[in-house]
């Protein structure tokens with residue numbers, strides 16, 4: 001089969017060691033870095049739909065929204081100002097992740113996490129206490145910087161800490177925490193929207209301090225990864241750490257691979273100019289395309305706009321919020337499917353199955369909406385019909401939650417050699433944030449112009465990305481992270497980009 005499926009490379013070479021309680025706990029603590037990102041994804045939509053919030057900061061938006069009497073459900077009132085406030089966070093994260101790259105490489109992964117958590121904490125305080133738009137925007141920028149640092153360092157940390165055969169499972173803890181953050185935010189908005197007196201939004205924004213404290217305190221106690229310790233010249237500490245996290249003294253083989261990777265890494269003074277070298281073309285391509293594809297699945301249309309979307313198809317306010325909570329729950333629980341299968345079935349099977357499920361669901365949802373709303377955008381749906389739409393939206397969310405969601409963070413974090421891993425991860429974060437921003441910004445006008453065709457548009461992209469994975473992504477399950485180059489070398493297409501003397505790790509015997 002083209003694409004090679006399972007590639008016989010580092011496979012078969014398995015380092016001794018077991019899943020120790022220590023590594024399990026450190027990974028859980030590090031994964032909580034996902035909470036701050038998830039909380040933000042979930043909180044802003046709800047807050048910007050609270051009248052009291054709009055009245056205080058964006059009174060002209062509120063006035064125009066109230067004056068909008070259009071019955072065309074596709075073309076709802078759209079304020080670029082308001083959405084740009086929401087998505088400014090993603091631009092800040094985009095830029096911050098480049099700075100995070102140097103911190104993560106020079107000082108270790110944990111300091112980036114701590115820095116991310118603390119900046120996010122200050123941002124949430126500013127937002128909760130905001131008395132003017134300036135405070136609000138400054139707060140958003142600090143939140144964005146926090147997310148940029150956390151998303152840059154946490155996936156790397158998890159992939160380096162985990163034993164190869166459980167790397168997928170432990171890394172997906174990050175995505176799990178993202179989904180928990182989104183769900184928690186949905187519940188909180190549901191509650192604070194009911195607060196009389198018009199300060200509910202303050203509670204929503206200030207509660208971001210809770211996940212910020214969790215990751216900041218956690219990062220203080222986290223040990224650094226052996227890979228990063230060796231890279232920074234602490235060989236003895238690295239050896240001890242490796243023994244501790246693998247629960248055995250028999251770590252020489254893994255240690256030697258890490259040292260070889262670190263020697264290679266020392267030769268690279270400028271990761272940014274190195275990453276464009278021909279030999280890194282496969283990883284560079286993936287770290288640009290995977291986050292782009294992840295966003296162009298259209299998932300954040302559901303994450304940001306679920307209540308609006310459900311209201312559009314005829315649910316009342318309460319029922320819309322309830323449906324958003326339901327899709328949030330599906331998002332959390334479906335993530336467990338990938339946690340338990342990713343190291344057995346592999347990344348490719350999940351990508352392909354999840355992709356096909358998403359395509360089918362998007363076509364069905366688009367068609368259900370086309371039948372009732374046509375192109376005029378005017379209709380009312382029966383309860384049963386609307387419930388049917390929600391059902392397929394949930395099946396779509398589930399497909400994402402065990403494929404592109406977790407794998408969009410896992411795969412880029414595990415495919416790079418040490419010397420450019422940190423730079424590669426920054427590119428992953430920035431592309432992800434850029435397209436999160438673009439979709440958040442463009443969705444309402446796209447819906448107005450493309451109507452139900454928007455669902456077909458996203459489905460078309462999922463077709464392309466599914467074919468791309470089938471052809472170009474080699475299987476990376478169970479392969480030790482510092483031996484990943486062997487996987488690329490064995491791939492039918494990417495193999496020719498890597499010369500024999502680019503390989504400095506010993507292949508499996």
Ligand code: BGC
Pocket residue numbers: 041175178179182294299300303331404405406408409432436
């Ligand atoms: C994506 C987010 C998305 C979330 C949904 C993450 O992997 O990066 O953009 O909102 O999954 O659970």
